Amino acid sequence: MGIHPFCAYMSYKVNMESNDYLIMKDIHKSFSSVEVLKGVDFSVKRGEIHGFLGGNGAGKSTFMNILGGIYSKDSGDIYINNKKVEIANPMRATQNGISFIHQELKLFSMRSIADNIFISRLPLKGPFKLIDEVEKNKMAKKWLDMIELDVSPKTIVERLSIAEQQMVEIAKALSYESQIIIFDEPTSSLTKKETQTLFRIIRKLKEARACIIYISHKFEEIFELCDRVTVLRDGKDVGTVNVSETTTDELVSMVIGERLDQYFPTVPPLTSEENALEAKNFVNYKLNDISFSLKKGEILGIFGLVGAGRSELARAVFGLDHLVSGELFINGKKTVIKSPQAAIRARLSFLTEDRRSEGLVLSMDINSNLNLPIINKTIIPIIGLLKQRQMKANTTEAFSQFHIIARDAKQRVKFLSGGNQQKVVLSKWFLSSPKVFIFDEPTRGIDVKTKAEIYEQIVNMTSAGCSAIVISSEAPEIIGICHRILVMKGGRIVGEYLRENATEEKLIKSAMGGE
Amino acid sequence: MKIRLPKNAIDYVKPGMFVIFIVFIIIRVPIFFRVDNLISVVAQGAVIGIASIGMTMVILAGEIDISVGAMIYCSGAIASEVFLSTQSMVLTIFAAIVSGSIFGLLNGLGVAKFKIPSIITTLAVSNILTGMGSLIIGSDSTLIAGDAYKVISQTKILGLLSSAWLYIILFALFLVIVSKTRFGRYIYAIGDNADALRASGINLELMQTMIFVLTGTLCGIGGLLSTSRLGGSQFNLSLGTEIYCIAAVVVGGVSMTGGKGSLLGTLVGVFIVAALDNLLRLMSVSAYIYGVVWGIAIFTIVLIDILKKKQDIRNRQRQILDHK
Known part of the structure; x- marks a missing residue:
C-alpha cells in the first residue's frame, strides 16, 4: 500500500479544532407514556473517543438508537458539523456519516x-x-x-x-466513510487478544479524526481507551468528565446516584441449614464451572451485568439450556432436568426476564393465563374439559393475594400494565406451589409501588418454606431482599457477599472487575 | 482464527440417498437410461422445471408459493381459450404470460404490501385461480384448442422438443439473473436477513413483489406449455405442481428458511423429480402411490436439513467452549 488509507479521512474539512462535531440537545423520548429520556445533552469532538456509561435501564441504548435512526426522538435537536439534521431511519443515519456497530x-x-x-x-x-x-x-x-x-x-x-x-x-x-462510529459494548464476546486488536483499530480511527462513541459497562476499558466519558442515569445526563481527571469511585457514584430509598420488607433470618438446591460444576457454552447452593427458605441474589451469564445459569437449572457437564441436587437428591416439564415436576418455577414473550400468553385472558401451569389439575378426568369453577376460584384467590388491578378476570393480559402483567405471571407460578422459585429481573420496567408489592410477595413466599433465587441488575434491590448475594462475570461466580456486608459499591466493582 | 464445522454423519445422508437412487435405477429399470427415455424425461420435466425456477427464488427469499399449480392451470386455460377463439399464436403467448404475471402480482402485493404470510396469500390465490380455471374450461371438463395449438411445445428442434428448449433458455437466463445481478443478490439477502437489507436502504417490498411476479410469469409460460402439449386444457390439469417444485428445490439443496442454495441445485432436483416420476410410470406403479412417495421424499429431506442445522449449532457451542 502506498499512502496510508486512513489519510482518506484527513481530507475532510474541519472547521475548528475544539468545535464539537456532533451535538445532541435536549433529547426526549417516551415509550407508551413512560419517559425514558428526559432531556439529554451530548456532544462529541472530532478525533475523540467518547465513553458512554450508565446502569441498566438508564436509557443508553434508547439514546444511541435515536442517533442511529432506529427510534425517532419526541423532541430535541441533532447537529452534525454545525448543520441541523433529522435522522428518520437507519439509511438517513448512514447518509449523515453515522455507523452503529450493534451488539447483535x-x-x-x-x-x-x-x-x-x-x-x-x-x-x-x-x-x-x-x-x-x-x-x-x-x-x-x-x-x-x-x-x-x-x-x-x-x-x-x-x-x-x-x-x-x-x-x-x-x-x-x-x-x-462514516465520521461518527458508535460501538455498543463491542468487547462483550471478545477474548483479551481480540479486544486489544479492536482497541488498536479504534485508536487508528481516532488518529484519522473520526468521532468514536464507546458504550461500555467496563471501567477498565473506559480508562484505557476513552478521552471523555458521559454518564447517563434515569434518562438524564449526569455529567461529562475527562477520563484523565476522574476515578473509578467517582464514576461509580455518578452511575448509582443518590436514589430515593425504596421500600423493602423485613427479611426473616434463615432458620434451616438444609440445602433446597445445589448445583455442582455447571459448564456449557456460557457457564464456566459454576457451583452454588441454596438453603431452604433462603433468598439468594445473583448480581451481574448484562451478558455475565446470569440468565443462562437460570435457564440451565430450569432445563431450558443444554449442559455439557454438571450435577444438580434437589433436597439432597441428584436430579436430572432436561426440560422445563421436568423442572416443573421437580417443583421449580422460573419467572423469565421477558414476561411478554415467555411468561404470558398475551392474547388470552387473566383467568386462562393464571391456570396454565396447573392445567392438568383443573381438568375433569377422561372427559378432558376444564373445571371452570375451580379455575375461577384460583383466580379470585390470586386477585386478592396479589392485588391485581384489572377490569375483571376476563380481561386479556396484553391490555394490562407492566406491573399487573408481572403480578399475573407471579401468581400463575405461585399456584403451582413451587419449592424453588427463580426470578429473572422480577421488577424490570415496573413502578416503585408495584415493586414493593412484589418484594413483599417474594419474602412471604420464603417464610412459607419456599426458596428463591433473584437475578437482578439493580444492586439496591438485591441487597434489600436477599440473604446472600453471588456476583457473576463472564460466566463465573466472582464474588459472594452476605447481606450484612454487601454494599452497592462492592457489588458493582466486583461485577465490572474494577477490583 | 476460522471456525470450521466438522463433518458429521448427517452430512452424508443426502448424497448417500442419491447414490442408492442411481444404483436402484441401474439394477431395476435400466431402460431409464435409453436416450429416447431421457429426452422424454426432459420434456416431461420442462413445466416443473420452469415453475421451479420461480419456486427457487421464492424459497431463497424465505417465502413459499403454493399457488404455482393453480397459476399454471388458470393461465393454461386462458391461453387455450384465447387460441380457440382467435387462432393467433402471438395473442395466446401474450395472454399466458400476462395472466401469469397478474396472478403473481396478486401474491406479491399480498405478501409484500399487506404483510399476509405467503403461505396464506398463495393458498387464497390458489383457490381463486382453481375456481377461475374451471369456470373457463366450462362444464365439458375439457377445452380442446386444436392440433395447431400443439406446435408451441411439440415442435422438434435439433432432436429436442421446443418445450425443452424453452426450459433450457429460461434456465440460462435466470441462472444469470439470480447469481450475477443486483436483484439476484437481494433475493439471497432477503432470505438471509431482511431487516439488514431494509436498513441498507433497499426497497424490500418492491423486491419481494418482483420475485412473486416473476414466479407468476414463469407459471404463465408453464401453463402455455402444459396445455399446448395436450392441445387444450382439462379439469384440474397441473394442479398440485407446486409439490413437485418444492420437492425439486429442497432436493436441490436450497434451504427452506431462505438465503442458501442455487438454481443449479434446483436443476439437479428437477432432474431427480422428473426421473422419479418417469420411474414410477415405467414401473407402472399405481397413481395413488405417487402422492405418498412425494410426501415422504419432501418430509425426509427437510428433516435432514433441520437435523443438520441443529448439529451445526451444537458444534458451534462446543467450539466456543473449547476456545475458553
Whole structure:
C-alpha cells in the first residue's frame, strides 16, 4: 500500500479544532407514556473517543438508537458539523456519516464479506449490468487490510469468529466513510487478544479524526481507551468528565446516584441449614464451572451485568439450556432436568426476564393465563374439559393475594400494565406451589409501588418454606431482599457477599472487575 | 482464527440417498437410461422445471408459493381459450404470460404490501385461480384448442422438443439473473436477513413483489406449455405442481428458511423429480402411490436439513467452549 488509507479521512474539512462535531440537545423520548429520556445533552469532538456509561435501564441504548435512526426522538435537536439534521431511519443515519456497530451484529451470515460490505452499492460492469465480482472483492480487500483482518473477502460471514464478524461491521462503517462510529459494548464476546486488536483499530480511527462513541459497562476499558466519558442515569445526563481527571469511585457514584430509598420488607433470618438446591460444576457454552447452593427458605441474589451469564445459569437449572457437564441436587437428591416439564415436576418455577414473550400468553385472558401451569389439575378426568369453577376460584384467590388491578378476570393480559402483567405471571407460578422459585429481573420496567408489592410477595413466599433465587441488575434491590448475594462475570461466580456486608459499591466493582 | 464445522454423519445422508437412487435405477429399470427415455424425461420435466425456477427464488427469499399449480392451470386455460377463439399464436403467448404475471402480482402485493404470510396469500390465490380455471374450461371438463395449438411445445428442434428448449433458455437466463445481478443478490439477502437489507436502504417490498411476479410469469409460460402439449386444457390439469417444485428445490439443496442454495441445485432436483416420476410410470406403479412417495421424499429431506442445522449449532457451542 502506498499512502496510508486512513489519510482518506484527513481530507475532510474541519472547521475548528475544539468545535464539537456532533451535538445532541435536549433529547426526549417516551415509550407508551413512560419517559425514558428526559432531556439529554451530548456532544462529541472530532478525533475523540467518547465513553458512554450508565446502569441498566438508564436509557443508553434508547439514546444511541435515536442517533442511529432506529427510534425517532419526541423532541430535541441533532447537529452534525454545525448543520441541523433529522435522522428518520437507519439509511438517513448512514447518509449523515453515522455507523452503529450493534451488539447483535446485523450481517448477512450466509453471504461473503464483500457482499456484506457493499450490498447496497454492488459495482456493475458490461452492457447487462452484471455484478463486477473482481472489483467488489478488490474494494473489500482494501477495507479489510485497513482493519488488519487477514481473510479473503470471499469468506462466508458465518464461518468467521464473532470478533472477525465485528471487524466486518467496522470495515462496512469505514467503507461508508462514516465520521461518527458508535460501538455498543463491542468487547462483550471478545477474548483479551481480540479486544486489544479492536482497541488498536479504534485508536487508528481516532488518529484519522473520526468521532468514536464507546458504550461500555467496563471501567477498565473506559480508562484505557476513552478521552471523555458521559454518564447517563434515569434518562438524564449526569455529567461529562475527562477520563484523565476522574476515578473509578467517582464514576461509580455518578452511575448509582443518590436514589430515593425504596421500600423493602423485613427479611426473616434463615432458620434451616438444609440445602433446597445445589448445583455442582455447571459448564456449557456460557457457564464456566459454576457451583452454588441454596438453603431452604433462603433468598439468594445473583448480581451481574448484562451478558455475565446470569440468565443462562437460570435457564440451565430450569432445563431450558443444554449442559455439557454438571450435577444438580434437589433436597439432597441428584436430579436430572432436561426440560422445563421436568423442572416443573421437580417443583421449580422460573419467572423469565421477558414476561411478554415467555411468561404470558398475551392474547388470552387473566383467568386462562393464571391456570396454565396447573392445567392438568383443573381438568375433569377422561372427559378432558376444564373445571371452570375451580379455575375461577384460583383466580379470585390470586386477585386478592396479589392485588391485581384489572377490569375483571376476563380481561386479556396484553391490555394490562407492566406491573399487573408481572403480578399475573407471579401468581400463575405461585399456584403451582413451587419449592424453588427463580426470578429473572422480577421488577424490570415496573413502578416503585408495584415493586414493593412484589418484594413483599417474594419474602412471604420464603417464610412459607419456599426458596428463591433473584437475578437482578439493580444492586439496591438485591441487597434489600436477599440473604446472600453471588456476583457473576463472564460466566463465573466472582464474588459472594452476605447481606450484612454487601454494599452497592462492592457489588458493582466486583461485577465490572474494577477490583 | 476460522471456525470450521466438522463433518458429521448427517452430512452424508443426502448424497448417500442419491447414490442408492442411481444404483436402484441401474439394477431395476435400466431402460431409464435409453436416450429416447431421457429426452422424454426432459420434456416431461420442462413445466416443473420452469415453475421451479420461480419456486427457487421464492424459497431463497424465505417465502413459499403454493399457488404455482393453480397459476399454471388458470393461465393454461386462458391461453387455450384465447387460441380457440382467435387462432393467433402471438395473442395466446401474450395472454399466458400476462395472466401469469397478474396472478403473481396478486401474491406479491399480498405478501409484500399487506404483510399476509405467503403461505396464506398463495393458498387464497390458489383457490381463486382453481375456481377461475374451471369456470373457463366450462362444464365439458375439457377445452380442446386444436392440433395447431400443439406446435408451441411439440415442435422438434435439433432432436429436442421446443418445450425443452424453452426450459433450457429460461434456465440460462435466470441462472444469470439470480447469481450475477443486483436483484439476484437481494433475493439471497432477503432470505438471509431482511431487516439488514431494509436498513441498507433497499426497497424490500418492491423486491419481494418482483420475485412473486416473476414466479407468476414463469407459471404463465408453464401453463402455455402444459396445455399446448395436450392441445387444450382439462379439469384440474397441473394442479398440485407446486409439490413437485418444492420437492425439486429442497432436493436441490436450497434451504427452506431462505438465503442458501442455487438454481443449479434446483436443476439437479428437477432432474431427480422428473426421473422419479418417469420411474414410477415405467414401473407402472399405481397413481395413488405417487402422492405418498412425494410426501415422504419432501418430509425426509427437510428433516435432514433441520437435523443438520441443529448439529451445526451444537458444534458451534462446543467450539466456543473449547476456545475458553
